[in-house]
Amino acid sequence: MIGFENVRKEYPGGTLAVQDFSLEIASHESVVLVGTSGSGKTTLMRMINRMVDPTSGRVHIDGDDVTSLDPVQLRRSIGYVMQASGLLPHRTVLDNITTVPVLRGTAKREARTHAHELMEIVGLDAALAERYPSQLSGGQQQRVGVARGLAADPNILLMDEPFGAVDPIVRAELQRELQHLQRDLRKTIVFVTHDIDEAFLLGDRVAILRPGGIIAQVGTPQEILADPADDFVSSFVGADRGARTLHVERVDGRDVVVDADGRPAGVLAASGDRSAGEGAADGRTRERSS
Amino acid sequence: MTGSPFLDSLRWLGDSAHWTGPGGIPLRTLEHLGYTALGVLVAALLAVPIGLYVGHSGRGKGVAVAAAGAARALPTLGLVTLFALLVGIGLTAPLLSFVILAIPSLLAGAYSAVESAEPATVDAARAQGMTEWQILTRVELPLGMPLLVGGFRGATVQVVATAMLAAYVGSGGLGRYIFQGLGSQNYPQMIAGSLLVIALALVLDLTLLLAQRLTAPPGVRAS
Numbered sequence A: 001m002i003g004f005e006n007v008r009k010e011y012p013g014g015t016l017a018v019q020d021f022s023l024e025i026a027s028h029e030s031v032v033l034v035g036t037s038g039s040g041k042t043t044l045m046r047m048i049n050r051m052v053d054p055t056s057g058r059v060h061i062d063g064d065d066v067t068s069l070d071p072v073q074l075r076r077s078i079g080y081v082m083q084a085s086g087l088l089p090h091r092t093v094l095d096n097i098t099t100v101p102v103l104r105g106t107a108k109r110e111a112r113t114h115a116h117e118l119m120e121i122v123g124l125d126a127a128l129a130e131r132y133p134s135q136l137s138g139g140q141q142q143r144v145g146v147a148r149g150l151a152a153d154p155n156i157l158l159m160d161e162p163f164g165a166v167d168p169i170v171r172a173e174l175q176r177e178l179q180h181l182q183r184d185l186r187k188t189i190v191f192v193t194h195d196i197d198e199a200f201l202l203g204d205r206v207a208i209l210r211p212g213g214i215i216a217q218v219g220t221p222q223e224i225l226a227d228p229a230d231d232f233v234s235s236f237v238g239a240d241r242g243a244r245t246l247h248v249e250r251v252d253g254r255d256v257v258v259d260a261d262g263r264p265a266g267v268l269a270a271s272g273d274r275s276a277g278e279g280a281a282d283g284r285t286r287e288r289s290s
Numbered sequence B: 001m002t003g004s005p006f007l008d009s010l011r012w013l014g015d016s017a018h019w020t021g022p023g024g025i026p027l028r029t030l031e032h033l034g035y036t037a038l039g040v041l042v043a044a045l046l047a048v049p050i051g052l053y054v055g056h057s058g059r060g061k062g063v064a065v066a067a068a069g070a071a072r073a074l075p076t077l078g079l080v081t082l083f084a085l086l087v088g089i090g091l092t093a094p095l096l097s098f099v100i101l102a103i104p105s106l107l108a109g110a111y112s113a114v115e116s117a118e119p120a121t122v123d124a125a126r127a128q129g130m131t132e133w134q135i136l137t138r139v140e141l142p143l144g145m146p147l148l149v150g151g152f153r154g155a156t157v158q159v160v161a162t163a164m165l166a167a168y169v170g171s172g173g174l175g176r177y178i179f180q181g182l183g184s185q186n187y188p189q190m191i192a193g194s195l196l197v198i199a200l201a202l203v204l205d206l207t208l209l210l211a212q213r214l215t216a217p218p219g220v221r222a223s
């Protein structure tokens, strides 16, 4: 369990990044922080692994105040996927992924074997193993960052906009993979994103933050959608734009779901026992004939 | 003797008699290299740890820069003379001066090497659970190694060019030819000695330049 108790962070120079933040994150729970840029998400996340020390207040993990823990051991025990990949430029992909296990004393060969598995999980071609970060695309670098975060099999995983630089298809794959990991391994995950759909997909609970780390609303995706706390939350989840108010229109004999602005959001799955393939073929025929 | 002291100096260099024995060129060159190496190494023992500390912690940078600047401003011949007056004729006085001469380059090389690592990279290394020592030795130093070697290069070239002053206070090295030649008005020998010092400086400079290239971290310059 991770607990924030009245945490405040004032950076030297006077920026008040977090005013007074309290939140409990249960073990095996995934909590997603969303909020505008500069609302203190990264700051909060880095308090968990002591990369940032709160000006006042307390952060604890399983009852231990983090300030009582050795920062080096603490950081090695927590997976941290950084906002800007944060790879070591002079180390290959494989050496970057094995950094933490090797620091923790895992045999190099074992760590490398595991790293190859992780590369596959995050969808990185094995041919990239010996490349340097500068020879990768931004999305590939991010995936290396994700693999590195998972490498030491940590109980706590901090993920700061880990999928920001990957294309929508890969992102969907990575999201699915993370959901699997979450279902199988039951890690405690703190995830930061700007993408509210990603937040609702991955978060058991979502915390929507205003500037200063003020929680506008925290709850399950269902709770937030059903009952946005205020206009800020409404606009954040798109409820004010009608993006969340869907209704069905019948188009060419099919049930198309459209939002309040009339933009199509999807098609209702066909009822009955038709397979998706037949349905799609059906759709094409109709398109051609119209 | 012909009229050209330069041609005479080449002739002097070509004379096989000058290439053997205790006063011969090979031995004098080795002495010269020895003084240089000793001066640079002693200076490195002092300056590199301080430079690494300053670069890693960011503490004491103002003091280090001021001290390096002050050391650079000291006239070496004056120092050698002063130390010779204090500690007497022999190797100690010139060596002390070489150490002082070498410190600024080494200090600057060491702290700029450590400082050259991107703050974001250092932050990432720390976030993964590296100790400060591991950050220094596994991240900052490998990334900054060419700059550190550059500090050695600057120091070495300065000391090798100045090491002839050892002979000024009675020690050996290639400076012997120069000061002896000066005393006996043997200009070809003086020029030959200078040419040898210049050649040695060039060789060392190029060797260390190569070392700088070779220590460049992989992946950083690769494109």
Ligand SMILES: Nc1ncnc2c1ncn2[C@@H]1O[C@H](COP(=O)(O)OP(=O)(O)OP(=O)(O)O)[C@@H](O)[C@H]1O
Residues within 6 Å of the ligand: A011, A012, A013, A015, A016, A017, A035, A036, A037, A038, A039, A040, A041, A042, A043, A044, A083
């Ligand atoms: N090291 C620092 N020194 C001073 N100010 C900082 C530092 N880090 C962050 N800040 C400031 O604190 C505030 C919160 O920053 P933080 O990085 O936590 O925001 P964020 O919610 O993660 O933003 P983004 O979505 O853009 O990543 C910002 O105003 C930022 O400028």
Ligand SMILES: [Mg+2]
Residues within 6 Å of the ligand: A041, A042, A043, A083, A160
């Ligand atoms: Mg951030």
